[in-house]
Amino acid sequence: MTVPTDPPRGVSRRSFLKGSAIAGIATTGLTAAAAAPREAQSFGPGEHEISLSVNGTARKLTVETRTTLLDALRNRLDLTGAKQICDRGSCGGCTVLLDGQPVNSCLLLALDAVGHAVTTVESLGTGDTPHPLVQSFVACDALQCGYCTPGMVMSSLACLQQRGQPTREQMRRDLSGNLCRCGTYGRIFAAIERTAQGGGK
């Protein structure tokens, strides 16, 4: 079985708060208010204007240093698909893709997402035809209350994008960070399989 390596995550909330030098931040997205030097920089408390690339669009917003990506998406950009369920990376309800890799957006600072492509579940529902994966979720009834579903969809999307034709074992592994209380897992596996086989297109 292929074991995926951890995606590049920039800095953690902890190392950032310690004020250590930051590689992934001081690059493209910061606007004049906070950008200035390209070298290592630290941000104090208070608000910073940043630009995030969300679903292919540059979005300007004001965040505090302590604002998580999840908080920024939900409360600044009104993208409420990603859910705050456990707020500590143990349930996957807040999963979004960062440069194509699934991340818990509750464990990532909004500032750390600057310069990276953020993809949220909302991107799969725009346009005339929803993404085949969400169509498969509906066709396979891979949801009940639906609260874990956006996170499940994004982890499933990453699983499909990285593995093409994932086996059940690979699906179990890739979804092991996402919790569902209604018990929809088996149907989610079916939805991934259906999508991999070209269903819903």
Place this chain on the structure above:
Amino acid sequence: MSAHEPRDEVQITVGYRGLGGQPDRLEPRTVKTADGDAPPWDANTELTAVGSDHSRVDGLAKATGRAKYTSDVTFPGLLQASILRSPVARGKLTGLELDAAAKLPGIAAVIPLKQVGHRVRFVGDAIAAVAGTDLHRVRDALEAIRAEYESEPHTVDYLQAAEAPLLGEHGEITDAWPESAAMAQAIAAAAITHEATYRTEVQTHSSLETHGATARWTGNDLEVFCSTQATFGVRGELAQALQARGLDVGSVTVHAEFVGGGFGSKFGAGVEGLACCLLAHAAKAPVKLMLDRFEEHTAAGNRPAALMQLRAGIDGDGRLCAFDVRSFGGCGFNVEKGDGGGGVAVPDYYTGKAKTRRQHLDIATDTDPARAMRAPGHPQGWFGAELFLDELAAKAGVDPLEFRLRNDGQAMRQDQWRFGAERFGWQQARARPNEPGARYRRGVGLASARWSQLGSPGRQQRHGIQCRIHQDGTVEVRSGAQDIGTGLKTVMTLIAADELGIEPALVKATTGHTSDPSGPGSGGSTTTPSLAPAVRHAAFLARQQLAGLVATRLGVEPGEIVHDGGKVGTAKQSMPWRDACKLIGPNPIDVRGERFPNYKQKPFSSTVCGCQFAEVEVDTWTGLVRVTRMFGVQDCGLVIARKLAESQVLGAMLQGISYALHEQRILDRQSGRMLNGDFLRYKILGAEDVPELDCHLMTVHNGHSSTPAAGLGEPPAVAAPAAVANAVFHALGVPVRHLPITPDKVLAALAGRKG
């Protein structure tokens, strides 16, 4: 009510089609329907949308993140809020200083939820609440509140309470059974007897959307978005509570269009809902207050712990002749007269003519009160009883399936046992030996399920459904009740579509706004059986109005008009649905259907039946149990949205595995605080734990209403933990009598095994 006096008698066919190769169990029945109600659908009715694999109608909104749950609702100027909670398990609030918090930047309102002198009942009891511009500032303000407590000695473990029975070294109850000459006689007369003690731990509901609300006042009118499974209950509760606090309340409207799980914990607005409304009133701004995960685990209810002792005997034919059960519920602080919601239910269909006795006592602890949780009392009681019966059967040398067939008094489940065993491959799996000394041991187990819910008309005023047919051909069906993931919107859509003879795509179902007709709280598996006949009636009335318009246009009698296959008219001349709807004009056909009482005639079955089979693999080195395969058979009356109904059964089976193997609230006895109040340490079943899973849903025409659905949410949750525990017993050769079946208990059981 003279308009609804019984009218003509109708002959219908009730019962069910044979499972597998079994014969049909159908029989004629004559029922009297209420005047004005839709005629009954029975076993011979041909339905198109109902019973089909139609997809969940709000599935796309949920899967694309568009669905707005209470936690997602926002308004300009929305404030966030949180609650200060007691760190003491028992005592008194002796001081509360809120001013410093109120003066902090960004804080809009601070309110007390208890007054100085009030009792504090558990760690997590609500003391005060704060609203501010964001949660960071709110948390800072909570820390600035000075609350002082006078603490008293507390007990958070019910087994340490004075009323708790004494336990022996293996956890067995050692207190003598209360005397009963008749029971003693029945036990003495038995050929084989058995006695054992069983235990379960506190399980939290763990709904993924936490409890909470978003409240907005406009003048004295209040609008509340609430994560609830009882919109109308919340409306009444809040109106009353706010008025009791002296607020001038004009109206209260509750919204719960999407709800992220409830499982029995979300029947009320709770202190958090009330606090949200009070803060919004005080701050003169909309406020959102959602619990965090720790609060959800510790202050939003739970399935209480259970301790139960059983003793029984069977006669020479292997039939139960004595069945004695005493149980204790480990509950929260609110136990009154021995009842704190910790009651334990046991199967009543195995005992036939046996001498039976039931005794139960709830024991209070200084903890968060129990709340209803998916089949309250049943998973714990069925676990104890079904494992006990397997032990008894083993003593008698009888196969567990054979034992059930001999003792199960419910005819429908007799069919289910046989069908399920065949599909699961019971005989073969049961006979498969484990290699002596093998690391991995397999076992299979089974258990039964029951529930009884055929729906109700509502209390003072009957529940209703609004149905509108618009001139563009679209149809609206609306209920103020909530769809908590069970599929009410889909159920409403499919029933209306079949009654009107149109595609489900033309129907738009809306739920969860108290401005629409009332429905029940989603508890006891009542929502669908209560509302399905009301949907039917509403569509039936709307159809009659449309038939009137079409009849006038065609120059025929309204009684001749038939709705079928998207056409309206007679056999000779008909109009496409959309053309017929053009006759309506700008004001839609707008009718309210109602939920008539169930027919007076006896239903085919008033209980919902089911059984489940599980296979486990136990790692005897580590003690880890893995469920490898599971199969369930379940009746739910008329199956309306098949795919969704199956999802509920499969989900209940997974929740049952989770309860059997993983879930346990752990409290620190010293502080009374929960030690595993998050999803890292309170484990619920995840993707890696999912077995090969399948179910068979059977439609049973009970003939109790026009649209005879029965409750489904709870029954499949009853059997699963017991089936898993029985499979573990089979695998190990010794029972693990204490849930969850964690590795330590498996290893202890193996160590204690003789030979």
